[in-house]
Amino acid sequence: MEKKLLHECPVCGKNLRVRVLQCPGCQTRIEGNFESNASRIFYLSGKELEFVELFVKVRGNIKEVEKALGISYPTVRGMLDSIIRTMGYQVKRTPDAKKRMEIIERLEKGQIDAARAAELLKSDTAEAVTEESKEGEK
Structure with missing residues (x-):
């Protein structure tokens, strides 16, 4: 079972660095101090990624997301806000x-x-x- 990639140290909260790259086919390992260029999208869980994919597919139309998932407008907005926070951004709501x-x-x-x-x-x-x-x- 694959685990979600961590971006912050669970002990001190500092950003983690990639030190080892490994091929799952031949097991070749490359060690070093690699700079992570991972998108913030990788912070999301599988369920959150599915939601984002649907949101993009319907071009951000919240009504279409409501229909597809059978949920209310406030629930869609709440999920969007949660995803925005998970990606490290602040939700600005007037x-x-x-x-x-x-x-x-x-x-x-x-x-x-x-x-x-x-x-x-x-x-x-x-x-x-x-x-x-x-x-x-x-």
Whole structure:
């Protein structure tokens, strides 16, 4: 069973260096201090790579990813955010994006109807979302 390539030392967190290259066919070994030119894409798990492949295949169309995987918009966005973090980048989400995600999640849970969700998405006030969230949880 092949193991995922490590990029950081599990003890101190510093970047690891490749020291040995080996041919799986003839077992030839080359030792040295090789600079890693591995893409950050190699940080991803098999499941994350499958998601990225699908995302690229559908040209970044989140609706198509939703359909293909049978998951919701917030779940797709969450997976993208997780992959972005795994690759070592920061996820920059504006408060407005957070607010929209909360509204969509509440719509999916049946806490509000589509008309109210549309109204909230058009509004600029986060207070309405916060107040209604508290009422829906009672």
